[in-house]
Amino acid sequence: MPRYAQLVMGPAGSGKSTYCATMVQHCEALNRSVQVINLDPAAEHFNYSVMADIRELIEVDDVMEDDSLRFGPNGGLVFCMEYFANNFDWLENCLGHVEDDYILFDCPVICRLYKKHSSSLFSAKWRKEKGCGLVSQQFNLEFISGILAALSAMISLEIPQVNIMTKMDLLSKKAKKEIEK
Ligand SMILES: Nc1nc2c(ncn2[C@@H]2O[C@H](COP(=O)(O)OP(=O)(O)OP(=O)(O)O)[C@@H](O)[C@H]2O)c(=O)[nH]1
Numbered sequence: 383m384p385r386y387a388q389l390v391m392g393p394a395g396s397g398k399s400t401y402c403a404t405m406v407q408h409c410e411a412l413n414r415s416v417q418v419i420n421l422d423p424a425a426e427h428f429n430y431s432v433m434a435d436i437r438e439l440i441e442v443d444d445v446m447e448d449d450s451l452r453f454g455p456n457g458g459l460v461f462c463m464e465y466f467a468n469n470f471d472w473l474e475n476c477l478g479h480v481e482d483d484y485i486l487f488d489c490p491v492i493c494r495l496y497k498k499h500s501s502s503l504f505s506a507k508w509r510k511e512k513g514c515g516l517v518s519q520q521f522n523l524e525f526i527s528g529i530l531a532a533l534s535a536m537i538s539l540e541i542p543q544v545n546i547m548t549k550m551d552l553l554s555k556k557a558k559k560e561i562e563k
Contacts, residue, residue: 423462434476
């Protein structure tokens with residue numbers, strides 16, 4: 383049975399968790415099963431239940447508090463993702479018991495992580511073995527940097543990608559017209 387997933391990616395505060403929560407509600411209303419996996423070691427709270435949480439494996443606060451490592455928030459996050467890549471069995475085990483579910487991966491914020499790590503984390507081999515057809519999301523607030531980040535994720539991941547502009551409701555009528563143009 384093939385499994386499908388979305389990697390939900392984007393800058394800090396762009397609405398990744400809100401998107402996951404909305405998708406969960408939407409799928410529940412359609413009587414369809416969807417699972418969320420938190421891959422953000424710096425996440426604080428979610429308003430949905432998660433099937434697996436990377437913070438069970440490693441948490442950015444623990445890395446930053448470690449006197450031998452002395453990382454700040456960004457270095458700590460990179461360290462966590464490297465640790466995750468080296469302990470990928472954790473995710474394999476978490477996924478082991480679901481067969482036909484649709485999975486949302488709520489990803490961490492730093493875009494360069496996707497370039498450096500995601501293509502190896504979610505390699506073509508892994509996707510083939512797991513039968514996952516991944517669809518990634520890229521949220522943008524700062525238009526040009528957002529588009530470049532989306533392009534970078536698209537090139538490094540080589541999977542179908544949907545770019546979503548969040549917080550459009552905050553724009554004035556005039557600004558919305560400009561965007562439409
Ligand atoms: N007005 C508006 N607010 C939104 C929208 N999407 C998200 N928000 C708000 O933006 C804030 C951040 O949303 P999150 O879903 O936590 O964003 P995130 O990308 O998961 O954040 P990090 O995990 O911290 O990177 C929250 O207060 C949301 O309620 C939207 O489409 N419109």
